[in-house]
Structure formats: structure tokens, C-alpha cells
Amino acid sequence: MTMRVESRRDDNGRLLKITIYKGTAKKVQLQFDFAQDEFIDTITFFGRREELPSASEIVALISAKFMERVQTLGNIEDALPTGTNSIGQVTANAGTNLNTSLLALEAGGNLAAILARLDVALSTRALEAGGNLATIAGKDFATQTTLALLKTRADLLATEATLATIHGHVDSIDGKITACDTGAIAGSLTQSTKHDAATYKTVLASLNADGNLVAGVANKLIKLHYLFIMATATVEGDIKDKSGGVAFIHFKHQDREGVSTAFLSYPACLMKSQAVGDPLYVDFSTAAQCYFTAVYTDADAV
Numbered sequence: 001m002t003m004r005v006e007s008r009r010d011d012n013g014r015l016l017k018i019t020i021y022k023g024t025a026k027k028v029q030l031q032f033d034f035a036q037d038e039f040i041d042t043i044t045f046f047g048r049r050e051e052l053p054s055a056s057e058i059v060a061l062i063s064a065k066f067m068e069r070v071q072t073l074g075n076i077e078d079a080l081p082t083g084t085n086s087i088g089q090v091t092a093n094a095g096t097n098l099n100t101s102l103l104a105l106e107a108g109g110n111l112a113a114i115l116a117r118l119d120v121a122l123s124t125r126a127l128e129a130g131g132n133l134a135t136i137a138g139k140d141f142a143t144q145t146t147l148a149l150l151k152t153r154a155d156l157l158a159t160e161a162t163l164a165t166i167h168g169h170v171d172s173i174d175g176k177i178t179a180c181d182t183g184a185i186a187g188s189l190t191q192s193t194k195h196d197a198a199t200y201k202t203v204l205a206s207l208n209a210d211g212n213l214v215a216g217v218a219n220k221l222i223k224l225h226y227l228f229i230m231a232t233a234t235v236e237g238d239i240k241d242k243s244g245g246v247a248f249i250h251f252k253h254q255d256r257e258g259v260s261t262a263f264l265s266y267p268a269c270l271m272k273s274q275a276v277g278d279p280l281y282v283d284f285s286t287a288a289q290c291y292f293t294a295v296y297t298d299a300d301a302v
Helices: 054-075 110-126 132-137 147-156 163-184
Strands: 003-009 015-022 026-034 042-048 193-195 198-207 213-216 223-231 235-240 247-255 258-260 280-286 288-298
Touching: 042 223, 110 223, 147 213, 198 213, 198 280, 213 288, 223 235, 223 247, 280 288
Parallel strands: none
Antiparallel strands: 003 015, 015 026, 026 042, 193 198, 198 288, 213 280, 223 258, 223 288, 235 247, 235 280
16 A cells, blocks of 8 residues: 655754655554653554554664755755765775665664654554453463353254254144134143043133034033133123023133132032033123133033
8 A cells, every 4th residue: 555654843953753645544643752952762663553553664774864855965965065975875984885775774773762762662562561452462362261152052952853843842832823813723732631420621712703602412411510700802701501691600800800619519519500512501691701610520411
């Protein structure tokens, strides 16, 4: 990336500030402070570390700026008179031409001092004491105990047969909930238990209109031993021994209200049909979706 450099000097020609542009917008600044002996004492950096040029690049830039000053002074001085004067060579004390490449970092000079300060400054900026970078660097993420445990768990889950089983159960539960919501489960679930010389049967029903709670059984009486009702809106009605029959249980509930009766063991019951073959019937006076759980027997013939 092309770098552009601007410099600022004081009235004595000393270099005060160098601004280095990388590209069109990114920039860093180097500010120079001089000691009483006129040597550079401190160099202050302004800008983001990752945008700083390397130490050698900075030295090269500073060298170029010093050379600009020399060239400027040469331009404003009168031209050298013709004769034996040589431009481009420096005569050493021994009478030989001095190799100008040795001027890059002369011992004890300004450029050597600048390089030393740059090396220290850049190394200390990498992980400032107590800063975020130092905190992050102190974490050994490759061997952190917690991460290792998480990886172990993740590897197990990837091949865990239990996941397939869980998935099957979730699908099954979802199907049952859907069936309850649509009313499709009404009358389809029965569970029998032998007790008290009778077989208890259970029916789950979802009704929003008049209809059988328990269907009639030929030559049998229906005895109701337990009843649970849950309303989804304002509802009122009766449980009768058949359509148009005698109302034995009256219910009236608001949204999400319900009732659960005590369980009466056979041969006792909450109510029963009056004639063999008759059903237990729900007669709504105010209809709404309503869920019923009924436990009954059909053991008696009279």
C-alpha cells in the first residue's frame, strides 16, 4: 500500500511531527520531543497499532525527511563556485571517500536513538498492562476445561441413539395434542382396569354441541363413577341419561374453568342410565368447546 508522509518543523528546523497516511484515510502520527542537548528524547504514537508501519519503515521515513531538510538548505544556498569542489563525496580524515551507507545508523546519533525508542514503544503497545489484549492473551482457549467438556458432550450427542427416540416421542405427543384440539380423539381412547368386580372404562371427549358422552351398550346400564370437565369458553349444560332424558349433573363454567368430581367405586356411582342401552348424554344450553374425562362401567344388566 502506498504511504504518504507529511512533516512539521519548529522555527529552528527541528522535526516536531510526522503524519503517515496509508491509503486515503488511515493515518498515524509520530510526535518528537527534544531534550536540552537537542537530541530526540521521546517519540509519542497516535493511531491504531495495526496501522503503524514497521520500525525500519519509520526510520526510513524519518531519514527521508531529514534528507528533505538537507536538500532544502542546499537549494536556498548560493551555488558552489566552479573549481575542484566535488558534490556527492565526503572526504574523511584519512583522505579516503566515506561510504555514505554507514550514515544510516551512526553510533550514538539521532537515528540510532529513534530506532531504539521505536523498538521499545512498539513492544509495549502490543499488550498494554491490564488491558483487554493482555486479558485475552492470558486465556488458553485450546485447553480450557469447560470447552473440553462441552466438546465431549457435543460429540456424544452427535451419535446418541436417544435423540432418535426423543424425536419419535415428540412427534407422538404432537399428534395427540392435534387430535385433542380437533376433537378427533373423542371416543377413541379407552383404558380398562379390573376392580371391585367390574371393569372401569375411560372415555375422553371433546364436544362443542349436544351429543353422547358415553355411548349406550345393548342390554347394559351405564354407571358414571368419575367426571372431569374443562371449558375453553363460557359454557353451561347438563349430563342426562339420554337425549331428552333426566338431567342428573348440571355444569356451568367460564373460559379455562372446570370441575373434577370424587371417584365413587362400583357399585356406587355419580349417576346411571335409566334403561339398558341408553347412553350418557351432554345437553348444552350454552355451547362452547368443552373437554370431558369420564370413568364408567357397563357391568349391570338391570
